[in-house]
Amino acid sequence: xxxxxxxxxxxxxxxxxxxxxxxxPRSGDLSVYWYQQSLDQGLQFLIQYYNGEERAKGNxxxxxxxxxxxxLHSELNLSSLELGDxxxxxxxxxxxxxxxxxxxxxxxxxxx
Amino acid sequence: xxxxxxxxxxxxxQKGGISIINCAxxxxxxDYFPWYQQFPGKGPALxxxxxxxxxxxxxxxxTISFNKxxxxxxxxxxxxxxxxxATYFCAASMNTGFQKLVFGTGTRLxxxx
Numbered sequence: 335x336x337x338x339x340x341x342x343x344x345x346x347x348x349x350x351x352x353x354x355x356x357x358x359p360r361s362g363d364l365s366v367y368w369y370q371q372s373l374d375q376g377l378q379f380l381i382q383y384y385n386g387e388e389r390a391k392g393n394x395x396x397x398x399x400x401x402x403x404x405x406l407h408s409e410l411n412l413s414s415l416e417l418g419d420x421x422x423x424x425x426x427x428x429x430x431x432x433x434x435x436x437x438x439x440x441x442x443x444x445x446x
Numbered sequence: 447x448x449x450x451x452x453x454x455x456x457x458x459x460q461k462g463g464i465s466i467i468n469c470a471x472x473x474x475x476x477d478y479f480p481w482y483q484q485f486p487g488k489g490p491a492l493x494x495x496x497x498x499x500x501x502x503x504x505x506x507x508x509t510i511s512f513n514k515x516x517x518x519x520x521x522x523x524x525x526x527x528x529x530x531x532a533t534y535f536c537a538a539s540m541n542t543g544f545q546k547l548v549f550g551t552g553t554r555l556x557x558x559x
Contacts, residue, residue: 336489339536367546369549376535376549376550376551377535377549378549379546379547379548379549390546392546398501416455424490425491426489434480434492434495435547436488436491437488437491439487
């Protein structure tokens with residue numbers, strides 16, 4: 335158990351809908367990362383937050399947004415969903431400037 | 447320049463054999479190179495990592511070999527076991543400010559009994 339909690343584990347929705355994925359980092363970790371994993375693309379970095387502030391942005395679509403709250407949990411919002419958004423979405427956390435990321439078990443999103 | 451290229455995409459090794467996975471990078475600013483192991487239904491977990499000031503790091507049956515001049519690094523799994531069957535990702539990051547790991551595309555390893 336990495337200590338990172340992600341909910342929901344599975345989510346099935348329709349195109350055009352909006353979903354929110356939630357992540358609770360390990361106790362004491364201030365950095366939260368979101369990654370998207372699809373079969374043909376591997377792990378793609380989406381966005382990183384540190385202590386509530388956005389710190390790095392990757393290949394995150396404009397339809398996606400995220401935030402980190404004062405209690406350090408984070409949410410990834412995916413809107414106007416398309417079939418191609420079906421993927422595993424991972425949250426990871428780390429101690430600041432530590433090389434090791436601790437990953438949750440992911441949220442599997444299926445868009446029908 | 448932010449890419450990490452990983453090969454092979456899949457690998458089948460007999461129990462007791464050596465599994466070798468290779469990665470290459472372009473960005474010379476990368477200075478941290480971890481390998482992550484992912485089992486089905488689980489998130490990736492750090493397996494072993496190396497920094498470019500050493501050419502090799504060994505932890506148990508797992509060894510990273512690092513070639514700075516060639517900008518390549520590889521994972522060797524000695525005496526591969528069926529329990530090693532998983533997907534392996536190499537990654538790289540710059541230890542400047544806020545870390546962002548760039549991952550390779552993954553290698554699916556199957557160790558046959």
